Amino acid sequence: DGTTIDDLIDLKMNEVSLRVMNDPELHRFEMERIFARTWLLLGHDTEIPKPGDFVVRDMGEDQVIVARSRDGGIHVSLNVCPHRGMKVCTAEAGNTQVHRCIYHGWAFRPDGDFIGAPIEKEQMHGNKRTKSELGLKKARVHLYGGLIFATWNIEGPSFDEFLGDSKFYFDQLFCRTDSGLELLGPPQRFMIPANWKIGSEQSASDGFHTLTLHRSLMEGGVMGGTPESIYDNAPGMYGVDVSCTEGHSLRCLEAAQTFKMFSNVSFEGKTTEERLHLLPPPGITPELIPQLFKNLSPEQVDMLATIPPQVGGMFPNVLVLFIFAPRTDGGSSGALALHTYIPRGPDHFEFVNYIFAEKDAPEQVKRDMLQNSIQQAGTSGIIEQDDADTWPQIMRNTKGPMSRSITLKYQALHGHEKPEGWPGGGLLYPGFTKDDTQWNWWLNYHRLMSAS
Template sequence: DGTSLDDLIMRESNEVSLRVMTDEELYKLEMEKIFAKTWLLLGHESEIPEAGDFIVRDMAEDNVIVARGQDGDVHVSLNVCPHRGMRVCLGEAGNKRVHQCIYHGWAFRPNGDFIGAPVEREKMHGNDVDKKTLGLKKARVHLYGGLIFATWNVDGPSFDEYLGDIKYYMDQLFCRTNRGLELLGPPQRFTLPCNWKVPGEQSGSDGFHTLTLHRSLMEGGVMGGTAETIYDQAPGMYGVDVSCEQGHSLRCLEAEKTFKMFADVPFEGKSTRERLELLTPPGITKDMIPELFENLTEDQVAQLATIPPQVGGMFPNILIAFIFAPRTDGGSSGALSLHAYVPKGPDKVEFVNYLFAEKDAPEQMKRDMLQNSIWNTGTSGVIEQDDADVWPVIMKNARGAVSKDMTLKYQALHGHERPEGWVGEGLLYPGFTKDDTQWNWWLAYYDLMDAV
C-alpha cells in the first residue's frame, strides 16, 4: 500500500509502528524472507530414537515430517505430496517405514525419497518419470545438542554461522555434558490470538517487563521476596545482556546474588568447581561437574559458575529460559526450557513449549525440573499466563484506526561496552537491563526483510 519498511521500522528514532503486528502483506513477506530463510527449531532427537520414528511439526505454516531414517540420520521433509498437494502424513507422531499418501497412494521413505505409486505397470508416475525427482522436498538439517533445527535456505549460513557470537553462551546450556539432553514428555502447545512478533521481540531479552508484569513471582516469594530483593534492586534486573548482529540474545545474571536471597551460601574464595557444587545449576548433579570441564572451555565453565546465561532468545521465534530455583538449604533445582512461537497467520501464534533435563539424570531431578517448568514456564505456568494476558491486548490495539499508528519505543539504549575481564564475544550490555538487545532483534528483522 506504499508503506515502506522504513515507515514501519524507524531506525532514526528507534521506534516500530504497531502496524507491523497486523499487516497481512508484511506477514506474507515474513514467511518468505524470514521463516523460509532462517534456522527453525523442530524438536529434540530424543523424540525419535529409532529408525522410522517420526514427529510432525511446523516450520511456520509449512508442515514437515521430522523422521529418523534407516541410515540413523534425522531428516526433515515437507509434508506435501508432490503428486497433487495432499498432506502425506496425517498423524502427529509414530513409527513408519513407509509414509503413504491417502489420496492416490504415492509412497515415501522416512528420508523423503519416493518409493513408488500404485499400478506403475499402467505407466502411472514412477514409470516414465525419474523417481529421484518425485520425492518430498527436503530441508537442510542440523542437530545442536540434540535439538533439531532445519532451514529451507540450503545455500545459506551454516547453523554455527547463524548462531554467531551467542553460541559461546548457548553451549553452556545445551552442549555441556557427555550425555546430552532429553525432552521431558511431548512439547506442550497452545494457541494465542497474537502475531508471532509480539512474543518474538519480547524474547529478544526484555528484562524490563519482569519488574512489573512478573512481580507476583517476587512478591509471592518464588524469586525471593524481601524489600531489598524485589522491584528495581532485584538481582534479575542487573547483569550483562549479550547480543549479536543476528538478533539472538541472552541475559547473564549473577547466580550468587540470587542464591543469597535464600540462604547464606559461602561462595567467597571458592574455585569454579567448588562454586558449581554449591550452585548445582539446574539439571547438573555433582557427578556431572567433571563432564562440564570436558565439554566446555575453562572460561565457559567459570561463567556458568558465576554469571550464567539465563533468559533470552534465538531469532526469530525462540525463547530460552534457564531458571534457577535456589533452596533454603543451598543448591538448587530449576528448569531448562525453550519456547517456539510458531506463526499461524498474522494474528495467531502457536506456543510450543519444550522442557528438558540432562539425559540419565536421577529420576527425582527430572521430576523436579518438570514440575518447576510446568509451574513457571509451562503453558499453564505463572510466567506464561502473565505474558498471555498482555500479548493479545497489544494485538487489539494494533487494529484501532488511531492506535495502529502508535509506536513501540526502544530508546532506552546503553550502547555496548565490554565489562572488565569478560571473556565471551558478542555485543555486551552491562548494568540495569535496557532496550539494546530488543532493538538488535528489530535490526536483524529489518536486514532480513530488506534483503533481495
C-alpha cells in the same frame, strides 16, 4: 500497498509501528524472507530415537515431517505430496518406514525419497520424471546438542555462522555433558491470539517486563527484591545483557543475586569447581560436574558457575529459560525449557514448550525439572500465564486506525560496553537491564526483511 519496511521500522528514532504486529501482506513476506531462510528449531533427537520414528512440526506456515531413517539419520521433509498437494502424514507423531499419502497412495521413505505408487504402471505412465525427482522437498538439517534445526536455505550460512557469538553462551546450556539433554515428554502446545513477533521480541531478553508484569516473582519471594519496593531493590535486573548481530540474545545473571533463596551464598575466594558444588546450575548434579570441564572451555564453565545465561532468545522465534529452583532434597534442580512461537496467520501463534533435563541425571532430578518447568514456564505456569494475558491485549490494539498509527518506543538504549575480563563475544550491555538486545532483534528483522 507501497509501504516499505523503512516506513514501519524507524532506524533513526528506534521506533516500530504497531502495524507490524497485524498485517497479512507483511506476514506473507515474513514467511518468505525469514521463515523460509533462517535456521528453525523443530524438536530434539530424543523424541525420535528409533528408525522410522517421526513427529510433524512447522517451519513458519510450512508443515514438515521430522523423521529418523534406517541409518539413524534425521531428515526434515515438506509434508506436501508432490502429486496433488495433500498432507502426506496426517498423524502428529508415530513410527513407520513408509509414509503413504491417503489421497492416491504415493509412498515416501522417512528421508523423503519417493518409493512408488500403487498402480505404478498407469500412474507413472509418461516417464517425464524419474523417481528421484518425485520425492518430498527436503530441508537442510543440523543437530546442536540434540536439538533439531532445519532451514530451506540450502546454500546459506552454516548453523555455527547462524549462532555467531551466541554459541559461546548457548553451549553452556545445550552441549555441556557427555550424553546431552533429554526431552521430558512431548512438548506442551497452546494457541495464543497474538502475532508471533509479540512473544519473540520479548524473548530478546526484555528484562523490564519481568520487574512489572512478573512482579509476583518478587512479591512471592522467589526473586530478590521486596513486595514494597520492587523497583528500588531489584537485584535480579543487574547482570550482563548479550546479543549478537544475528538477533540472538541472553541475559547473564548471578544466581545468588537473582534469587532470594540463595542470598546467603558467597562465592568469595572459591574456585570454579567449589562454586559449582555450592550452587549447582539447574540440572547439574555433583556427579555431572566433571563432565562440564570435559565438554566446555574453562571460561565457559566459570561463567556457568558464576553468572550463567538464564533467559534469552534465538532469532526468530525461540525463548530459552534456565531457571534456578529448590530441589526436594534441598539442592537446586531448576528448569530448562525452550519455547517456540509458531506463526498461525498474522493474528495467532502456537506456543510450544519443550522441557529438558540431562539424560544422565537421576530420575528424581528429571521429575523435579519437569515439575519446575511446568509450574513456572508451562501453559499455566506462574510466568507464562502473565504473558499469555498481555500478548492478546497488545494484539487487540492492532486493529483500530488510531492504534495502528502508534509506534513502539525503544528508549533504554545504552550501547555496547565490554565489562573488564568478560570472556564471551557479542554486543554487551552490563548493569541494569536495557532495551538494546530487543532493538538488535528488530535490526536483524529489518536486515532480513530488506534483503532481496
